[in-house]
Amino acid sequence: MVRTIRSLYGGLKPEGWPSAAAGSPPQGFPLAGAGSFNNNNNHVAPGTGGGEARRLAEAILRSSGDFMPITCSSGGGHPYGFFYGESPITAYPFTLFLLEFSFIVFTIRVVRFLLKPFCQPRVIAEIVGGIIIGPSLLGHNKKFRETLFPDSGQFIIKNIGVMGFMYFLFISGVKMDMTVIMRRMGKKNLYIALVGVVLPMLASTAVAFALRSSMDEELTKISSIGEIASSLAITTFPVLYHVLKELNLLSSEVGRMALSVSICGDAIGMNAVVAFEAAIQAEVKAMNALWFVISLIGLGIFMIFGIRPILDWIIRKTPEGSPVDQAYVVAILAGVLSIGFLTDMFGIAIANGPLWLGLIIPDGPPLGSTLVERSETIVMELLMPLAFAYVGLYTDVYSMAPAWSSLRPLFYMTITGYITKLFSTLAATLFFKMPLRDSVALSLIMSLRGQVELLLFIHWIDKKIIKKPSFTLLVLLTTGVTAIATPLITMFYDPTKPYMVNKRRTIQHTPHSSELGIVMCIHDQNNIAAFINLLELSNPTSTSPFSIYALHLIELVGRAAPVFIDHQQQSEPFKYPIQDYDTIHNALMLYQETRGEFVHVEEFTTVSPMRTMYQDICELALGNKASLVILPFHKESLDGPGTEFVRQGVQSVNLKVLATAPCSVGILVDKGHFRNNPVTSSFRSSVVYNLAILFLGGADAREALVYADRMAGHPDAMLTVIRFLAHNGEGDDEIEKKLDDGVVTSFWVKNEANERVVYREVVVSNGDETVAAIRAMNDGSYDLWMVGRKQGVNPVLLEGLTSWSENRELGIIGDYVSSADFGSRASVLVVQQQVLREQKTAGSQLERLWSSISSSSAPS
Numbered sequence: 001m002v003r004t005i006r007s008l009y010g011g012l013k014p015e016g017w018p019s020a021a022a023g024s025p026p027q028g029f030p031l032a033g034a035g036s037f038n039n040n041n042n043h044v045a046p047g048t049g050g051g052e053a054r055r056l057a058e059a060i061l062r063s064s065g066d067f068m069p070i071t072c073s074s075g076g077g078h079p080y081g082f083f084y085g086e087s088p089i090t091a092y093p094f095t096l097f098l099l100e101f102s103f104i105v106f107t108i109r110v111v112r113f114l115l116k117p118f119c120q121p122r123v124i125a126e127i128v129g130g131i132i133i134g135p136s137l138l139g140h141n142k143k144f145r146e147t148l149f150p151d152s153g154q155f156i157i158k159n160i161g162v163m164g165f166m167y168f169l170f171i172s173g174v175k176m177d178m179t180v181i182m183r184r185m186g187k188k189n190l191y192i193a194l195v196g197v198v199l200p201m202l203a204s205t206a207v208a209f210a211l212r213s214s215m216d217e218e219l220t221k222i223s224s225i226g227e228i229a230s231s232l233a234i235t236t237f238p239v240l241y242h243v244l245k246e247l248n249l250l251s252s253e254v255g256r257m258a259l260s261v262s263i264c265g266d267a268i269g270m271n272a273v274v275a276f277e278a279a280i281q282a283e284v285k286a287m288n289a290l291w292f293v294i295s296l297i298g299l300g301i302f303m304i305f306g307i308r309p310i311l312d313w314i315i316r317k318t319p320e321g322s323p324v325d326q327a328y329v330v331a332i333l334a335g336v337l338s339i340g341f342l343t344d345m346f347g348i349a350i351a352n353g354p355l356w357l358g359l360i361i362p363d364g365p366p367l368g369s370t371l372v373e374r375s376e377t378i379v380m381e382l383l384m385p386l387a388f389a390y391v392g393l394y395t396d397v398y399s400m401a402p403a404w405s406s407l408r409p410l411f412y413m414t415i416t417g418y419i420t421k422l423f424s425t426l427a428a429t430l431f432f433k434m435p436l437r438d439s440v441a442l443s444l445i446m447s448l449r450g451q452v453e454l455l456l457f458i459h460w461i462d463k464k465i466i467k468k469p470s471f472t473l474l475v476l477l478t479t480g481v482t483a484i485a486t487p488l489i490t491m492f493y494d495p496t497k498p499y500m501v502n503k504r505r506t507i508q509h510t511p512h513s514s515e516l517g518i519v520m521c522i523h524d525q526n527n528i529a530a531f532i533n534l535l536e537l538s539n540p541t542s543t544s545p546f547s548i549y550a551l552h553l554i555e556l557v558g559r560a561a562p563v564f565i566d567h568q569q570q571s572e573p574f575k576y577p578i579q580d581y582d583t584i585h586n587a588l589m590l591y592q593e594t595r596g597e598f599v600h601v602e603e604f605t606t607v608s609p610m611r612t613m614y615q616d617i618c619e620l621a622l623g624n625k626a627s628l629v630i631l632p633f634h635k636e637s638l639d640g641p642g643t644e645f646v647r648q649g650v651q652s653v654n655l656k657v658l659a660t661a662p663c664s665v666g667i668l669v670d671k672g673h674f675r676n677n678p679v680t681s682s683f684r685s686s687v688v689y690n691l692a693i694l695f696l697g698g699a700d701a702r703e704a705l706v707y708a709d710r711m712a713g714h715p716d717a718m719l720t721v722i723r724f725l726a727h728n729g730e731g732d733d734e735i736e737k738k739l740d741d742g743v744v745t746s747f748w749v750k751n752e753a754n755e756r757v758v759y760r761e762v763v764v765s766n767g768d769e770t771v772a773a774i775r776a777m778n779d780g781s782y783d784l785w786m787v788g789r790k791q792g793v794n795p796v797l798l799e800g801l802t803s804w805s806e807n808r809e810l811g812i813i814g815d816y817v818s819s820a821d822f823g824s825r826a827s828v829l830v831v832q833q834q835v836l837r838e839q840k841t842a843g844s845q846l847e848r849l850w851s852s853i854s855s856s857s858a859p860s
Contacts, residue, residue: 096153103148104157104389105382107133119487121243123450126385127479130392136472140398154393161390163337164383165455166354170336171376172238173358174368176263177561189257192428193264196446199424200233201272204417211409216467219410223279224465228410230272231456232417237262239450243486249445251562251612252495254438258445259561265446280463281347288347295346299353307335308360315367324370332361333375349459369557384451391454394461395472403469410470414477422447441493444485449478496660499618505663506834508706508743510627512544517626519549519663521617523647525580527632528587530670530827534630535591537689537784538707539714540598549624550588552581552605553613555649562608564616581605610649614656622662628707629661633669633810633818654809658789658832664703667809669818669828688716692782692826694774694813695723695744698736698792702743703833708786709747712757720758721747722777724797727765731796767801774817782826785817789832 108129115125132138139145149157208215208225218224240262241250249255274296282289314328339353361368400407425446429439457474460466466474510516518538520531540546556562567585585603592601606616621629634650658665693708695701705721712719723744726732751757762773789811798812807815814830816822 093152093156096148096150097156100148100153100157100389101386104129104133105385108385108388119490120483121246121450121486123239123242124479124483124486126388127391127454127475129385130388130390131395131475131479132392133389134392134394135396135398136392139393149393157386157393158390160383161387162350162458164379164385164387165351165451165458166336166340167333167375167379167383168387168451169238169351169455170354170358171372171379172241173355174361174371175241175363175561176237176359177363177563188432189260190264192425192432192442193261194268195428196235196261196421196425197233197265197268200417200420201229203420204229204232204413207416208409208413211412214406215409216406216470218465219470221280221283223276223283226279227273227276227460227465228413229417230270230276231453232414233421234265234268234270234273235262235421235446235448236450236452237266239448239452240445243448243450243482244445245609245611247486247489248611249489249493249495250556251564251606251608251615252493253498254441254445254493255495255612256562258442261442261446277349280465292347296348299342299346299348300356303339303356303360307357311361311367315362318366322366323373324366328367329370329374332371349456351455351459365557372557387451388454391458391475394458394468395475396468397472397476399469400472403467407469407473410466411473411477414474418447418477418481437492441489444489444492447481447485449482453478495612495615496618499622499660499662500836501622501662502836504834504836505625505627506703507627507664507710508703508833512710515545515547516540516628517547517549517621517624519551519617519621519624519626519629521629521631522550522552522584523632523650525583525587527670528584530668531630531632532587532591533689534668534784534829535599536595537691537711537714537717539710539717540595541713542598544710545597546599547624547626548588548592548599548601549620549626550584550601550603551617551620552584552603553617553653554605554607555613556607556609562606562612562616564608565605567603567605610653613653614660617653617657618660618662626663628664628666629657630666630668631657633667633807635669651807651809658809659835661834664834665832666707667814667830669810669814669830671818671825671827688718689714689784690718690720690782691784691786692720692722692777693786694817695721695740696770696788696793696797696813697724697740698788698790698794699739699833700788700791700811700831701793702740702788704786704788704829704831705743705747707831709750712751712754718756718758719751720777720782721760722773723759723761724770724773725761725763726794726796727763730765731794733792733794736792736794764797766796766799770797770813771801771816774813775822778822778824780825782824785824785826785828787811787814787817787828787830789814789830791833791835 108126111129111132112122112125115128133149135145139149205225208229212220212225219228237259240258244250244255244258247255250259278289278292281292311332314324318324336354336357339357340350343353344350361371422443426439426443429442430436434442454475457466457471457478461468461471507516516538518535520535522528522531535546535548538546588601588603592599604620606613608616617629617631620626631654632647632650634647634654654667658667691708691711693704695705708719708721711717729737748759751759764770764773789809793811801812801816805812805815807818810818810828810830814828817824818828818830
């Protein structure tokens, strides 16, 4: 109880409290608050006398040596209302808490909105929001502080804030898959982590010993110096993960490497922190350190051999594909508080227990994903704002100036640790011959600070290692480092840059006598039938075989580290359950067996966030030199027009692939009619597929026509090509017109004698006539419409149509023919030809800006 009083008020004396020289509070000094105690019911009117409870409180204060007024309140009842002359803020603590809670959440949300354009991560906005609330800004005003955040109103905020940190670390632990990350841990990552931890630790320790004489007394202890130096040297995984997720770098090469290096660095640095924690315990009594270590080991054994088997039993009891029962979820979330109690009772930092509990919970579905889905929003959006308010209420910039002489050594120690961390990591990465920009980006990432560091600062102030001025200094330095590093990361590292190639990787520039590489992206088994039909219509032959790279896309839920699986090289089964894998695998293998040497299929799976899934798609296409990526549209017809299934987040994935792909891209809008049983019936059946290509000119239309030319060789395909021309050539780009003429002439010369190919030209004057001509073709006989997306289209052909396009990834015409208003049951394939490096560079800033806006509005 003494420690609780000290921790809550930090040992500070309120204004007007008499000197502590007498050794006890003066007689007659009233306890602050709504009332005091008596012997019968523990509460009497304000200003009345003592009682046993009062004498007990005074005895506690005398024994603690810190004189703080205890706030006592009845806490009962609710206000009759403002119109009855009551002041609910001053008289009713719960009503005051509701106002405080609302104000904190609102302030932090406003700061997040204001800092978003400056590429600041969420953690910075939340720290700044907490500081605004505290005594550094708004709280410096006495009236504001006494009205909205009086001492009597801070108790609940601070306790719920600590709970917020506990659940934050628990959720972070649940998401961490140590086996996957450690599997990526090569010697290079290990050495980078080792150098990035040991050198900063040694450098900051050396500075501390050089300036030891001017430090605060508690800080001069070897254990205190060692613990602070260790914390400055590590970059914790929970902090890193959330910032990388915001920057869309989780699936990037540097992002994956940073997660792996941070895990190794945490293992080294946290062991040092624990060792110095034991040393702090030994400063009071030597046996305390032994009991500390025994408690640590005992708790670890209890979790591994006591709790983990129960969790495995819960998973076994849960039916496949079903979420974990709500009772188990509640029990585990309540267990977070119980583990926190045990770690605090044993003298271990209170947040260690929740983190360890999260680590032993199997990540991913069913248990890990269920816990994350049902608790993450409450933790991040409600509990964590109170945690940052707790930090802000302790941060007081006005306390730093009088104590600057004793703060200077800590300042130099911290700055030395941060700078050494940056340059030691940079030197290690350059030693392993990483590109300079990637090395700088990784070094900046490893310099990020956040929630875990703030919790350590709170722990130190509770242990009397630091005081409020030192706490304030460390919070400001932590905020400054992360605020500076994050925008620099986006400047130095662009995850899409490797996909910007100058070499043509298109269907048009792939000779008919060579192999065609296609990346086929699959979300679930509903995609597979239409995709296999499309592949079969694409007419693989012995002279032009297909290499199909089937990529199963799974959204990352309940875990932190993205996973990319090459099923050709996976030696052991992957523990993350892959939905519909057997169905998809069997269909692809049967298709490969049916087509023999004409088709070679390789299977892959990526488990990653929707915001970074495009990186895996582009990486696979780049590494295998594919000429085409086929994506499913985010809407899928189930039982004909009017009934659609929408896949959340898929649209943003498609847009990012279109913007960054190193090859051509096709988006298939599956209306259901194009689907057939692709394997059980013969592909050389009597079924005839009627295909129509709408050629409006431009690079995308040329790519679609060349693709359709391959389909024209299929014996069961009927192809109709409609070329739209502007009246009197109005609006034509001469270069594009010549390129179009060349491709169309080549196509017609090749297929003139083919009775299954029809070619027509339509002259129009505006967009309305274009739509009328397309609608006239919609007689229900077509199975597939093909159209170029947008590049190089004569604007006259689309005049008046741009305002009602809803799905910009399909282009104007593609969106129209796939819409319910068009009324066609035929599927649609929209094609975009590869955008070369110089074309991407010209519009890269606009695309990245739009991508950032889309990501911030999309669900995490």
